[in-house]
Amino acid sequence: NGGIPSDNPFFNQTTGNNRAIWALGLRNPFTFSFQPGTGRMFINDVGQTTTEEINDGIAGSNYGWPSCEGLCNPTNPAFRDPIHTYANDASTCAITGGAFYNPQTAQFPSIYVGNYFFADFCGGWIRKLDPVSGNAVAGFATGISSPVDLKVSTDGSLYYLARGTGSVHKIEYPANMQPPLISSHPQAQTVAVGQSATFSVSANGTPPFSYQWQRNGSDIAGATSSSYTFSNAQPSDNGAVFRAVVTNSFGSATSNDAQLTVTSNTPPTGNITQPTTGTLYQGGQTISYAGTGSDAEDGALPPSSFTWRVDFHHDTHIHPFLPATSGATSGSFTIPTTGETADNVWYRINLTVTDSGGLADLSYRDILPRKSTVTLQTSPSGLQLKLDGQPVTAPHSFVGVVGITRSLEAVSPQTIGSTTYVFGSWSDGGATSHSISTPSTNTTYTAVYSAGAGDTTPPTVSITSPAQGATVARKSTVTLRATATDNVGVVRVEFYVNGSLQCTDATADYTCNWRVPNQPNRSYQIQARAYDQAGNSASAVIQVTAR
Numbered sequence: 111n112g113g114i115p116s117d118n119p120f121f122n123q124t125t126g127n128n129r130a131i132w133a134l135g136l137r138n139p140f141t142f143s144f145q146p147g148t149g150r151m152f153i154n155d156v157g158q159t160t161t162e163e164i165n166d167g168i169a170g171s172n173y174g175w176p177s178c179e180g181l182c183n184p185t186n187p188a189f190r191d192p193i194h195t196y197a198n199d200a201s202t203c204a205i206t207g208g209a210f211y212n213p214q215t216a217q218f219p220s221i222y223v224g225n226y227f228f229a230d231f232c233g234g235w236i237r238k239l240d241p242v243s244g245n246a247v248a249g250f251a252t253g254i255s256s257p258v259d260l261k262v263s264t265d266g267s268l269y270y271l272a273r274g275t276g277s278v279h280k281i282e283y284p285a286n287m288q289p290p291l292i293s294s295h296p297q298a299q300t301v302a303v304g305q306s307a308t309f310s311v312s313a314n315g316t317p318p319f320s321y322q323w324q325r326n327g328s329d330i331a332g333a334t335s336s337s338y339t340f341s342n343a344q345p346s347d348n349g350a351v352f353r354a355v356v357t358n359s360f361g362s363a364t365s366n367d368a369q370l371t372v373t374s375n376t377p378p379t380g381n382i383t384q385p386t387t388g389t390l391y392q393g394g395q396t397i398s399y400a401g402t403g404s405d406a407e408d409g410a411l412p413p414s415s416f417t418w419r420v421d422f423h424h425d426t427h428i429h430p431f432l433p434a435t436s437g438a439t440s441g442s443f444t445i446p447t448t449g450e451t452a453d454n455v456w457y458r459i460n461l462t463v464t465d466s467g468g469l470a471d472l473s474y475r476d477i478l479p480r481k482s483t484v485t486l487q488t489s490p491s492g493l494q495l496k497l498d499g500q501p502v503t504a505p506h507s508f509v510g511v512v513g514i515t516r517s518l519e520a521v522s523p524q525t526i527g528s529t530t531y532v533f534g535s536w537s538d539g540g541a542t543s544h545s546i547s548t549p550s551t552n553t554t555y556t557a558v559y560s561a562g563a564g565d566t567t568p569p570t571v572s573i574t575s576p577a578q579g580a581t582v583a584r585k586s587t588v589t590l591r592a593t594a595t596d597n598v599g600v601v602r603v604e605f606y607v608n609g610s611l612q613c614t615d616a617t618a619d620y621t622c623n624w625r626v627p628n629q630p631n632r633s634y635q636i637q638a639r640a641y642d643q644a645g646n647s648a649s650a651v652i653q654v655t656a657r
Contacts, residue, residue, distance in 0.1 A: 232256075489556055596643075
C-alpha cells in the first residue's frame, strides 16, 4: 500500500521517513538480487577508491560506509563485513549486475548451480562466486562493453545488459555445441554521395567465428570481420543489399539484409555556438547550450531537426547525464555540487541535426572543470583527519573541481607516542565535522589540536530500565534507559542486545527503543556502552527474559 512496513528494523526506534531505513553504511548499492528458494539477498555496493563489495543483505546491518571501505569488522565489530571484495584498480571501477544461478531449469553445468554471477562496468567481465564460502571466485565471460545488469531466465539462460553497445545479450550453455545464431543484425544505412557506410553483425554460439560479408548475394573480397565499411558511396550503389554470413565449426548463419541508400541530398551541418570552446564549469553552475543547423536543400533547419544529449565523462567511462532531447535549438542544465569527487571528469554536449532527407550530422563540445588544490593540515602536523569519511594523514593535498561539496572531519582525540591530542578548531571556523565547497583558489584548511597528558578515566554507566532480571513481553517495544557520567564529558551511549548494536544516543537521558522478537522464553543480554571525549569507554550489562 506504499506504507513503511512495521517490521523494519528501526521502525520503533525512529520517526518519519527514518522508519523506512532497512540497512545503512552502503555507499552506492547499485544492484541487488535474491536467491530463489532461500530468499538470501546479495547487495552489490560500488566503492569509492579502493574496494568493490558484495554484501549479505541483512535487516538492520551497518556495512561501514563512510567510516571504512571493504573489510571493516576487525577494527569495528559494529560493522558487517562483505561476503566478497575485490580491488578497485586501473582495470575495474564499479560492481554492477548480479544474479544467483538457481533457475527452474538448470541449463548450465552443475558447477554453476547455486553460484552468484556478478559484473564490473569498466572491467567488462562477468565472474562467478560461491555464496557459501564467498572466496571461490572464477572468471566466466570477458570482452563485454560496460555491463550494467544480469538476469537469469527460467530456462537457465543468463542475460546481460551492455550499456556500451546499448544491447541485451543471452548466454546459453547447451549440452551440444551450437552453430552461430545472429544476435544483432546489420542496419540499413542512408548516406550522401561520397560518404562511407558501416555495417556490423554479432552472433551467439560456440566461438571462434569467421565472417564473410556479401553484396547482393556475392562475397566481398577481404570483408571478413564482424563489421564492414563501404567507402565512397556513389549513385550506382543506391539500393545495394549487404549481409554477413557467420560460420563456426558447427554451422553457419546469415544475417538479415541491410539496404544502402545513396542520396544526392547533401548532409546537413550542425554547429554548437554555446558554450564556446574552452568554457570551464564548476559545481552549481548553470550551463546554457545553443546551436545552429543548415542544409544545402532545406536551408536553416527548424528546432524539430535538433537532438541534444549530455554525457558525463569520468576517467575512461561515461555516465548518461541528460538523455537525448529533440525539438529545441537551445537549453540549459545545472552542474551538480555532489556526487563524483574525482577531478578527471568533464561533460560532453552532443548535437545531432537531421535534414528532411534523413541525413544527420553529429557535433559535440566538451566543457572541462575549473580546479583548485586543497591542502588539509593539522597543528601539530602529522595527525589524522577524515576526507569524505575516509582517513587521511596531514598534510594531505588533493585536486578538486571548484564548487563540489567535500566533507572534513577532525579525528579527536588521537594519540601519537605518549601524547594525546584533542581537537580545538578549524581555520575556517567550521565544526569538528563539516562540509566545504571546493574553493576557486588553492586553499589550506588547518585543524588545530591541543596536547595534554591524556585522560584515562572511563565513564560511569548504569542501566536504569528495565531492571536486572525483568520479564518483557514478546513483540512489545521496550525503552532501554541508561545514565552516564564522566570527568571530561560523555559523548555517546551505545545500546546492544545480545551483542548487536540497536541504536546510539548522544544526549542524556540516554534511551533506545527495542522491539522484542516474537520468541518465547528467551533470555537477552542488554548492554549500554558509554564513551567519553578522550575515547575511554565503560559498559553496564543486565539480563531480561521474553515471555
